[in-house]
Amino acid sequence: MSPRKLYRTAATAEAVTWALLILGMLAKYVLHAGDLPVRVGGGIHGFVFLSYCVATVVVWTDR
Numbered sequence: 001m002s003p004r005k006l007y008r009t010a011a012t013a014e015a016v017t018w019a020l021l022i023l024g025m026l027a028k029y030v031l032h033a034g035d036l037p038v039r040v041g042g043g044i045h046g047f048v049f050l051s052y053c054v055a056t057v058v059v060w061t062d063r
Helices: 003-029 036-061
Strands: none
Touching: 003 036
């Protein structure tokens, strides 16, 4: 996978999981759905965000 494609994929995944986290927060605070949506969305988003950070370093050092 090229560095550009890696970075684009990681950025897209980060944006999608951020949106899921926001939806989880809406479910928690507006619909009073409890902590589960935020815990799941937050965990997934955290992992993908750290992966995005690693991809950023990989692309930066590949120059």
